[in-house]
Amino acid sequence: xxxxxxxxxxxxxxxxxxxxxxxxxxxxxxxxxxxxxxxxxxxxxxxxxxxxxxxxxxxxxxxxxxxxxxxxxxxxxxxxxxxxxxxxxxxxxxxxxxxxxxxxxxxxxxxxxxxxxxxxxxxxxxxxxxxxxxxxxxxxxxxxxxxxxxxxxxxxxxxxxxxxxxxxxxxxxxxxxxxxxxxxxxxxxxxxxxxxxxxxxxxxxxxxxxxxxxxxxxxxxxxxxxxxxxxxxxxxxxxxxxxxxxxxxxxxxxxxxxxxxxxxxxxxxxxxxxxxxxxxxxxxxxxxxxxxxxxxxxxxxxxxxxxxxxxxxxxxxxxxxxxxxxxxxxxxxxxxxxxxxxxxxxxxxxxxxxxxxxxxxxxxxxxxxxxxxxxxxxxxxxxxxxxxxxxxxxxxxxxxxxxxxxxxxxxxxxxxx
Amino acid sequence: xxxxxxxxxxxxxxxxxxxxxxxxxxxxxxxxxxxxxxxxxxxxxxxxxxxxxxxxxxxxxxxxxxxxxxxxxxxxxxxxxxxxxxxxxxxxxxxxxxxxxxxxxxxxxxxxxxxxxxxxxxxxxxxxxxxxxxxxxxxxxxxxxxxxxxxxxxxxxxxxxxxxxxxxxxxxxxxxxxxxxxxxxxxxxxxxxxxxxxxxxxxxxxxxxxxxxxxxxxxxxxxxxxxxxxxxxxxxxxxxxxxxxxxxxxxxxxxxxxxxxxxxxxxxxxxxxxxxxxxxxxxxxxxxxxxxxxxxxxxxxxxxxxxxxxxxxxxxxxxxxxxxxxxxxxxxxxxxxxxxxxxxxxxxxxxxxxxxxxxxxxxxxxxxxxxxxxxxxxxxxxxxxxxxxxxxxxxxxxxxxxxxxxxxxxxxxxxxxxxxxxxxxxxxxxxxxxxxxxxxxxxxxxxxxxxxxxxxxxxxxxxxxxxxxxxxxxxxxxx
Numbered sequence: 001x002x003x004x005x006x007x008x009x010x011x012x013x014x015x016x017x018x019x020x021x022x023x024x025x026x027x028x029x030x031x032x033x034x035x036x037x038x039x040x041x042x043x044x045x046x047x048x049x050x051x052x053x054x055x056x057x058x059x060x061x062x063x064x065x066x067x068x069x070x071x072x073x074x075x076x077x078x079x080x081x082x083x084x085x086x087x088x089x090x091x092x093x094x095x096x097x098x099x100x101x102x103x104x105x106x107x108x109x110x111x112x113x114x115x116x117x118x119x120x121x122x123x124x125x126x127x128x129x130x131x132x133x134x135x136x137x138x139x140x141x142x143x144x145x146x147x148x149x150x151x152x153x154x155x156x157x158x159x160x161x162x163x164x165x166x167x168x169x170x171x172x173x174x175x176x177x178x179x180x181x182x183x184x185x186x187x188x189x190x191x192x193x194x195x196x197x198x199x200x201x202x203x204x205x206x207x208x209x210x211x212x213x214x215x216x217x218x219x220x221x222x223x224x225x226x227x228x229x230x231x232x233x234x235x236x237x238x239x240x241x242x243x244x245x246x247x248x249x250x251x252x253x254x255x256x257x258x259x260x261x262x263x264x265x266x267x268x269x270x271x272x273x274x275x276x277x278x279x280x281x282x283x284x285x286x287x288x289x290x291x292x293x294x295x296x297x298x299x300x301x302x303x304x305x306x307x308x309x310x311x312x313x314x315x316x317x318x319x320x321x322x323x324x325x326x327x328x329x330x331x332x333x334x335x336x337x338x339x340x341x342x343x344x345x346x347x348x349x350x351x352x353x354x355x356x357x358x359x360x361x362x363x364x365x366x367x368x369x370x371x372x373x374x375x376x377x378x379x380x381x382x383x384x385x386x387x388x389x390x391x392x393x394x395x396x397x398x399x400x401x402x403x404x405x406x407x408x409x410x411x412x413x414x415x416x417x
Numbered sequence: 418x419x420x421x422x423x424x425x426x427x428x429x430x431x432x433x434x435x436x437x438x439x440x441x442x443x444x445x446x447x448x449x450x451x452x453x454x455x456x457x458x459x460x461x462x463x464x465x466x467x468x469x470x471x472x473x474x475x476x477x478x479x480x481x482x483x484x485x486x487x488x489x490x491x492x493x494x495x496x497x498x499x500x501x502x503x504x505x506x507x508x509x510x511x512x513x514x515x516x517x518x519x520x521x522x523x524x525x526x527x528x529x530x531x532x533x534x535x536x537x538x539x540x541x542x543x544x545x546x547x548x549x550x551x552x553x554x555x556x557x558x559x560x561x562x563x564x565x566x567x568x569x570x571x572x573x574x575x576x577x578x579x580x581x582x583x584x585x586x587x588x589x590x591x592x593x594x595x596x597x598x599x600x601x602x603x604x605x606x607x608x609x610x611x612x613x614x615x616x617x618x619x620x621x622x623x624x625x626x627x628x629x630x631x632x633x634x635x636x637x638x639x640x641x642x643x644x645x646x647x648x649x650x651x652x653x654x655x656x657x658x659x660x661x662x663x664x665x666x667x668x669x670x671x672x673x674x675x676x677x678x679x680x681x682x683x684x685x686x687x688x689x690x691x692x693x694x695x696x697x698x699x700x701x702x703x704x705x706x707x708x709x710x711x712x713x714x715x716x717x718x719x720x721x722x723x724x725x726x727x728x729x730x731x732x733x734x735x736x737x738x739x740x741x742x743x744x745x746x747x748x749x750x751x752x753x754x755x756x757x758x759x760x761x762x763x764x765x766x767x768x769x770x771x772x773x774x775x776x777x778x779x780x781x782x783x784x785x786x787x788x789x790x791x792x793x794x795x796x797x798x799x800x801x802x803x804x805x806x807x808x809x810x811x812x813x814x815x816x817x818x819x820x821x822x823x824x825x826x827x828x829x830x831x832x833x834x835x836x837x838x839x840x841x842x843x844x845x846x847x848x849x850x851x852x853x854x855x856x857x858x859x860x861x862x863x864x865x866x867x868x869x870x871x872x873x874x875x876x877x878x879x880x881x882x883x884x885x886x887x888x889x890x891x892x893x894x895x896x
Contacts, residue, residue: 215511
């Protein structure tokens with residue numbers, strides 16, 4: 001970790017404070033103290049601040065207001081000032097700014113899971129389904145989204161990665177931690193799996209977190225500190241003494257995430273985590289997931305499946321798009337459709353396909369599809385989203401929805417095989 | 418806050434937190450809570466024992482003592498099992514210590530054994546109180562009076578027979594004395610010819626110490642009772658014996674309301690004519706009641722009122738506790754489906770084998786099918802489990818085989834010993850030989866194998882099974 005990263009992270013928090021985003025500011029400040037252990041003397045203060053923020057925030061309230069907000073802001077400023085003051089005392093290239101988790105001398109693979117030619121066949125009552133073959137790597141600090149329609153093998157793929165299902169063909173490895181042992185028990189000691197249907201748990205939330213941490217070797221004072229950290233970090237401060245039946249489905253999922261993160265797994269597998277969350281909760285969850293996966297001190301490899309394509313694409317480094325078990329796309333999110341032959345746009349409004357076709361008839365090579373809820377306009381790559389939108393507005397079409405899906409795997413949903 | 422938490426003192430809660438944060442395995446066994454609540458439970462049982470109404474003529478039966486403690490203990494046991502299976506280090510793929518599985522076995526064994534402690538505490542306190550209700554001397558005196566006077570109160574005709582002389586009575590009607598005593602009695606009373614008199618053949622019916630080999634001082638022996646019975650007595654002496662009997666039966670809760678004169682008058686008639694005797698169930702009931710009470714008094718004096726000195730019962734409790742412990746450790750290690758299938762199989766298969774065994778016995782005259790099948794099944798399960806160790810995917814059938822193998826393993830040496838002894842006849846007594854053929858008797862061999870199997874399992878084999886469960890749980894499934 002360099003001085004530059006330190007500066008960037010601190011700046012990010014300062015910007016969040018200035019924009020009054022206290023929720024993110026308090027969370028990122030906690031993450032900051034984890035990633036820069038030299039400043040860990042301030043970690044407890046950051047945790048207390050976040051805990052107070054959680055306590056002050058009423059259920060359903062997006063942000064604090066009035067005096068409460070001022071008090072939190074003031075404490076945030078004080079903490080940032082304390083960091084600045086401490087940073088002055090460290091040399092700019094000194095150990096305070098280096099990644100404490102990086103091993104010295106021994107090269108360690110950052111690939112947590114590697115699958116080559118993985119395939120799995122089901123033949124139930126005449127219904128034949130084959131997943132794969134599929135090749136992919138999951139790396140520390142990266143999020144991989146598995147998308148596709150229902151029944152296309154997303155859960156099967158995730159279960160294979162989590163070691164819950166065996167594959168019929170192909171090779172796989174957990175290079176980051178497998179060198180220690182080949183036993184599945186030891187492998188699963190490092191892998192966290194959150195199923196779509198959460199299993200019921202018993203006792204209080206805090207009790208379960210402490211048990212999860214201590215079973216994974218986080219004992220004594222570390223245990224209580226780590227549990228406190230995760231509880232406050234994930235906004236569970238007010239729910240620590242609640243039981244399964246007393247939590248909403250959103251907080252149940254948040255608890256599951258906390259239960260996994262508390263013991264710092266190396267690979268996190270989540271099956272449809274967004275299915276039962278409202279829009280705000282989805283955003284918050286994905287945001288946290290991204291921050292946590294990309295932690296400098298304890299990075300995670302994350303693979304998750306979802307139907308929320310745009311949200312997943314927004315946070316994922318890699319995308320695997322499955323249809324009928326085959327990966328239609330399997331690679332980095334940013335590389336999707338870089339060499340495309342046409343642009344695609346979703347549009348909706350008070351017009352139909354014919355009217356739109358008539359409006360755009362002068363553009364060469366245009367195609368329009370009806371996806372059911374929106375019309376998809378395929379244009380030559382030379383026509384940008386700005387140009388198309390301007391054209392439609394010029395023609396006085398009333399537009400209620402417009403999205404450029406040229407570089408989104410959403411295009412694949414309507415693509416015929 | 419639950420009652421569970423309200424009843425827990427702060428130091429216990431602190432200990433709970435300490436264990437949760439430092440020793441998840443110990444915490445998950447709930448041994449700390451259970452020791453505390455078992456202590457409270459025993460305290461409560463002792464309290465009930467102190468306030469439970471007992472008097473000379475009203476003592477609770479063993480079944481009542483068991484009922485008072487065992488039914489609540491079963492409820493608490495169910496709650497305890499529920500709490501214990503909730504958390505498992507292995508199910509979370511947490512860090513394990515190789516000795517953990519043995520520690521788990523022993524801790525659960527102690528925990529389950531504690532469920533039986535409530536009955537013993539209650540039984541012990543009641544037994545102590547009963548022991549002090551009446552002096553030993555007084556109780557012995559009462560038993561002697563009852564034994565002496567009992568024959569005046571015939572309630573079962575079958576206990577009385579007519580003999581032509583005392584000699585005949587002594588030769589045919591009385592067999593509990595050794596030859597020497599019988600000779601002495603005959604010398605003293607045998608010359609007397611009473612010409613077809615009705616004799617009681619059930620003397621000493623109220624001497625419960627018979628069963629304990631600890632006859633207290635002063636208790637009249639069979640010989641003394643017989644001598645007294647055969648002695649010529651005046652009406653006054655007989656009246657006194659009858660009055661004593663009535664008073665003591667009534668003292669211990671029986672109810673005899675007839676006058677001594679009437680009893681004597683009846684006695685004089687039926688002693689010379691057995692046909693006048695009739696079964697009297699009311700009288701038998703009231704005598705039985707008093708006899709049971711006296712029996713319990715005397716058991717309390719020899720620490721036998723409850724199961725304190727019953728070796729067989731201790732063995733039964735030990736074996737029951739051991740297998741409940743094994744079942745619990747298995748249940749914690751596997752999914753409920755293979756566990757249920759294995760338990761059902763363990764019930765059905767022996768029944769089927771028993772039926773085939775009986776059929777074989779009737780058809781071919783051979784009776785070793787059951788034991789032979791058990792050995793064959795065990796070997797099949799063993800091979801299946803060894804194959805399963807090399808497999809890379811989870812198969813439910815293997816889990817079921819492993820569970821059954823696990824349950825059979827502690828008693829496998831026992832089964833083999835029975836089969837071996839049955840088939841070879843090794844260690845059986847010859848009908849005219851005091852010593853067995855081969856130096857050891859079959860009973861001892863079977864017993865050694867039984868305890869050997871349990872000890873072997875409890876020290877070496879249990880961790881191996883635990884390893885297998887852990888492996889089975891972690892490997893990926895086929896579907």
